[in-house]
Amino acid sequence: MTEQELISIPLMVDVPYRFAAGKYMSKFLIELRDNGKFFGIRCPKCGRVQMPPRVVCAVCHVKNEGWVELGHEGTLLGFSIVHLPLTDPTTGKPHETPYTYGSVRLDGSDSALDHLINVEPDINKIKVGMRMRVVLRPREERIGDLSDIIYFEPIAGES
C-alpha cells in the first residue's frame, strides 16, 4: 500500500470573555491601583492574613472579614532563574530571558506573592531569606492588576 496522504488543518480559537473579580479581589486591586497599598484579609477563626483576599478561609470555611494593610517589604521564600522563553499569556509575547522570579511573603501576611525580581540572573546574587521591597508603577500607569507591580528588588544592606 502506498503511503496515504493525511489532512491536518491549522485552526485558531479566539474566545472573548469577561472575568468578574468579585468584591474581595476588586477591593484589593483598586487599593493597589489608586493608593499603592496591599490589603490582606484576616480569618476571624484562625487569624491567618490571606492575600489575595478571598471570601472563605479554606481551612476554617468561615467568611473572611477584617482588612489588614500590609507593608511593601517582605522576605524571599523561593525563586527561579528562567531561561526558557515562555510566553506571557497576558501579552502574547515571550518574556525576555533569562529573568528571575520569586515568591515573597509581605510583612504581616501569611501568604506569598509571586513576581519578577530585579537582580542579576546569577544564583550567587540571590538567596532564600533575602529581604525584598515592592516597586510599583507610577499612579497614572497602574491599571488594577499585578502588572501595577514592576518587580521586587532586594533591600540594600539587608539579608
Added chain:
Amino acid sequence: MKRKVAIIGGGQTHHASHRKDVNQVELVNEAVRAALADANMTIDEIDAVLLGNMEFFEGCHMTDCWLADGIGAYGKPGLKITTGGTVGATIVVAGAHHVASGLYDKVLCVGFEKQEEGDSSAILSAVAHPLYGRFLAGAAVGYFAMMGASYMQAYGAREEHSAMVAVKARQNALKNEYAHLKLDITVEDVLNSRMLAYPIHLLEMCPTSNGAAAMILADEKTARERSDKPVWIRATETAHNEQFELDWRDVTTKKPIFSRVAAERLYKKLNVTDPTKFFDVFEIYEPASWAELVWYQDLGLCKPGEGFHLIEEGRTEIDGDIPVNPSGGVLSTNCIGASAMLRIWEAALQIRGDAGEHQVPKDVNWALTTAYGGTNWTVMTALSKEWDE
C-alpha cells in the same frame, strides 16, 4: 468500599511526540482494543464507559461526544471526567466507585491526550487567575524549579541528585516498549542539557507526549470468573490544597499539604506502618525529577530531607528494595490525560508479573500510585494481588 473491585484488563498505545497517523478517535480506540483483548472481552460486555483528558488541550470540547464510537460508548451509560493531571487516576477511582456501589459490574476507563493537535502551554496558562499571576503562567517548570531550589537549600542535596532521578527514569524507559523518551543518558548528559529554569535542565522535565490508556474494572464475581490475574483496588484517596497558596513548592512547609494528607489517610485505611515494607513497588507522578525526591518524603519512604540518599544508594532503582517508577514514569511519558492512569496500569502489570523487561525482580503483592493535579491535589491508589480478609 461496598463491593470488591478488581482491574481485569488494560492496555496502552505506544506513546510518542507525533501520532499524525491517527486522529483522536483512532488513538483512543487503540488503547480500548488493547484493553478488551487483554481482558478477553467484547465491547458488548461492558456496562459503562468513563472517559477523561485535559480540558481543551486538543482544541475541542466534549470529547465524550466526539470520541463515543472509539471508546465504545455507543448506547451505553458513562461520563467524562476532567481533573487536570490527576484525571487518569480520577477516572479509575470513579470507575471503582461505580462498580463498588453495585451500579455496574464491568466499567471501561479511558484516558488520553493528543497534545500535538493543540497548544498545551497556552491552555495551561488559562488555569492561572487572570488578574493575579497569569502573566507568569505557562511556567509549570518554574513551580518545580522553586521546589528544587527549596529542596537543595533545605537539605543540602545537589543538582546531581535530581539528575540521578532523570537517568533512572530514562534507563527504565529503555526497558518499556510503550515509553516515549527512551534515552541512554548519564548524569553528565542531564547536567549538560539546556537550563530551562534553575535548577531544572531540559532532561529533568517530562516530554510532551501523545497517547492513550484504557482499563477494565469489574466486581468480584466477574473478576474471579473472567480473570486469571485480577488486581484488586484496595484503597483510593484524594486531598486538595487551598487556592492561591502554593505551599507544596516549599519542601519545609509544616502545613498539611495534599500529598502528605492523602498518604496518611490511605495508610490508615490499610494499617500501613512502614510503606517501604508494605508496598513492593511505587508508580508515582513526577513531571520533574525533583518531584520524585519530594514524593519519597511525602509518602514516608524516608525521613524529610533524606530522599536524595535513596536515589544515591540506588534503593529506588528497578532492582532496589523500594522500586519507584520501573516504567520510566511521567519523566519518560506524559500524555497527560493518560499519565495518572498509566501509573495505576503499570502498577497492575507489576502485580500480575506482566511488565516484561521492566518487571521488578521480586514478588509484587502490593503497589502504590500517585498523581498530581495542578498541583494542588493528588489522587492515590493502593493495589494488591490477593485479597485476604
